[in-house]
Amino acid sequence: xxxxxxxxxxxxxxxxxxxxxxxxxxxxxxxxxxxxxxxxxxxxxxxxxxxxxxxxxxxxxxxxxxxxxxxxxxxxxxxxxxxxxxxxxxxxxxxxxxxxxxxxxxxxxxxxxxxxxxxxxxxxxxxxxxxxxxxxxxxxxxxx
Numbered sequence: 001x002x003x004x005x006x007x008x009x010x011x012x013x014x015x016x017x018x019x020x021x022x023x024x025x026x027x028x029x030x031x032x033x034x035x036x037x038x039x040x041x042x043x044x045x046x047x048x049x050x051x052x053x054x055x056x057x058x059x060x061x062x063x064x065x066x067x068x069x070x071x072x073x074x075x076x077x078x079x080x081x082x083x084x085x086x087x088x089x090x091x092x093x094x095x096x097x098x099x100x101x102x103x104x105x106x107x108x109x110x111x112x113x114x115x116x117x118x119x120x121x122x123x124x125x126x127x128x129x130x131x132x133x134x135x136x137x138x139x140x141x142x143x144x
Contacts, residue, residue, distance in 0.1 A: 008046050009068055016047065032067040033107035062086075062100050070097070070107055073114025 008016075008024070009031045015024040021043060028039040042064050062078070063085030069077035075097065082093040101108045 008042060008064065012043065031071055032064060033071045033104070033110045034067060062096050066097060067107060070101065071110045071114065073111055073118050
């Protein structure tokens with residue numbers, strides 16, 4: 001049996017520990033892209049100790065941790081979280097995540113924005129590494 005993942009972001013759980021239910025709902029909405037009703041359902045499920053990782057709504061078809069991964073621009077993480085939170089295989093989990101992105105424009109936009117930021121960070125790192133390598137090469141060529 002695969003280990004279960006937390007159904008809410010850590011910041012939302014911390015808000016609940018402090019008795020700030022509304023803040024927890026806001027955090028879930030911000031970090032996952034869920035609507036108000038779905039975020040409230042997820043928080044309520046956590047408070048009541050529900051073991052399900054799915055938001056009890058027809059608007060959410062994948063586990064909440066997978067939605068949070070999508071909001072962070074992590075497609076592979078979303079597929080892994082879907083597999084961990086359901087009995088789906090790799091192909092079906094990938095399809096479920098892709099369908100979720102297609103049917104939820106707000107989450108799709110957050111995913112695209114986060115993925116674009118990740119790509120720009122990778123490019124920046126690659127350019128920095130390239131500059132370091134060129135500097136090392138030039139430094140070695142000058143010494144010889």
